[in-house]
Amino acid sequence: MDGGDPVNYDILKAKDYNPRKAGRIHWVERKLDGHRIVIEKTQKGVKVRTRTEGVNLWPQIQDIRHLANSIWKINTGTVLDCELWEEGSYSTDIKTRLNEGSENLRITPFAIPYFNGHTTNHDSMDPHFFFRLFEKLGFHVNHYWTIGEQSTFGVDYWREKATELGWEGFIAKERHLSGWWKVKPVRTGEVVVTGINRSTSATYYGDIKSLRGSVYDNGKLVEVGNVGGLTAEQRSKPEDYFMGQVVEVEFDSLAGQGRLRFPRFKRLRMDKLPSECTMEQLQ
Numbered sequence: 001m002d003g004g005d006p007v008n009y010d011i012l013k014a015k016d017y018n019p020r021k022a023g024r025i026h027w028v029e030r031k032l033d034g035h036r037i038v039i040e041k042t043q044k045g046v047k048v049r050t051r052t053e054g055v056n057l058w059p060q061i062q063d064i065r066h067l068a069n070s071i072w073k074i075n076t077g078t079v080l081d082c083e084l085w086e087e088g089s090y091s092t093d094i095k096t097r098l099n100e101g102s103e104n105l106r107i108t109p110f111a112i113p114y115f116n117g118h119t120t121n122h123d124s125m126d127p128h129f130f131f132r133l134f135e136k137l138g139f140h141v142n143h144y145w146t147i148g149e150q151s152t153f154g155v156d157y158w159r160e161k162a163t164e165l166g167w168e169g170f171i172a173k174e175r176h177l178s179g180w181w182k183v184k185p186v187r188t189g190e191v192v193v194t195g196i197n198r199s200t201s202a203t204y205y206g207d208i209k210s211l212r213g214s215v216y217d218n219g220k221l222v223e224v225g226n227v228g229g230l231t232a233e234q235r236s237k238p239e240d241y242f243m244g245q246v247v248e249v250e251f252d253s254l255a256g257q258g259r260l261r262f263p264r265f266k267r268l269r270m271d272k273l274p275s276e277c278t279m280e281q282l283q
Contacts, residue, residue: 012081012111014171014180017155022181023174025153027127030143031162031169031182032108034085035094039107041074057084060098067107070138077117082109082139090256106140111177120176127176158183168253186250188266189282191215192274193242197226199235207235211242213249213263217279222258224282225251229264246272254282 014031036051048058048071061084062068074080086097086104097105112120112130127146135141147153153172162169162185169184191213199209210226227249246269251260258279 012113012177012180014182017172017181017183019155022153022172023179025147025172025174025181027144027146027173028158028183029110029171029173030167031171031184032083032085032142033089033091033168034083035091037082037084037107039071039074039080039082041071041076041078043076046071057098060101064101064103064105066103066138067105070107073137075116077114078112079114080109081111081113082107092256108140108142109134110142110171113177127173130176155183159185163187184252187253187282188248188250189215189260190246190248190269190272190277191224191227191260191263192221192277193227193245193247194221194223196239196242204232204235208237208239208242209235211247211265213247213260215277215279215282216275217258222279224258224279225260225263227263227265229266234265244274245270246274246277251282258282 037057038049038051040047040049046058046062047056048061049056061071084094084098084105084107085091086094086102086106089097094105109130112133114120127144131141131144155172158170158172162183167185169182172181172183173179174181192215193211194214195212196208197210197212199205199207201209208230210228210230212223213225213227214221214223216222227247229250248266248269249260249263250266251263253261255261260282
């Protein structure tokens with residue numbers, strides 16, 4: 001691409017929301033659970049690469065008509081940063097859905113690092129312009145809300161809204177290509193500790209790394225995740241301090257096969273019985 005400084009794709013990564021560091025939030029978009037991809041259209045053709053591995057997905061995507069048609073409409077010299085996803089599926093399912101040629105897959109653009117061969121890395125870019133363009137090209141248009149100039153960003157409101165809608169969360173944006181913040185709902189539940197994972201790191205070697213948490217599902221005890229987030233003092237506790245105890249955990253969502261996504265230790269619940277740790281209370 002020509003027409004400006006190269007885009008640093010690291011700036012397109014969202015960080016967990018920090019009110020002390022975040023600047024003025026101008027709009028909020030739904031956070032999607034899929035594979036981040038970069039679509040590039042040059043004089044040589046189309047490339048659709050994964051953000052993490054750089055694998056070219058275009059040979060598979062071009063066989064999915066509704067996705068390919070939108071990509072072919074992109075002007076030469078344009079780069080789109082997008083999410084490849086499917087409603088009701090998790091990110092771990094997307095590779096399988098792609099191999100199956102699922103007609104339910106969607107591509108949702110997040111940003112245009114290059115448009116017609118020129119960088120768009122400046123603060124004056126109007127978000128409405130991008131969404132109108134995405135819609136015109138036939139891409140899936142993300143849910144988004146603009147924040148009024150006189151309004152303040154209420155992170156608790158957006159966390160509650162994500163929980164209410166059952167969504168992955170939101171991305172709050174300061175600017176088009178930088179200042180992206182993840183706002184994710186925090187859910188809590190109880191699990192019984194049925195195992196201990198030991199650390200092999202130099203700092204905490206031999207101490208507790210994480211707790212294996214389980215719940216009762218139809219009367220059967222099933223493991224639902226490794227619970228991290230322990231303090232240094234908690235890591236050094238003897239094994240029987242946690243084994244068989246009920247702990248309250250924070251987690252982002254309930255993933256496939258009933259696994260907790262990113263469970264973190266919150267506190268011991270001496271007032272709870274292991275039999276109260278059910279799959280239902282996590283849902």
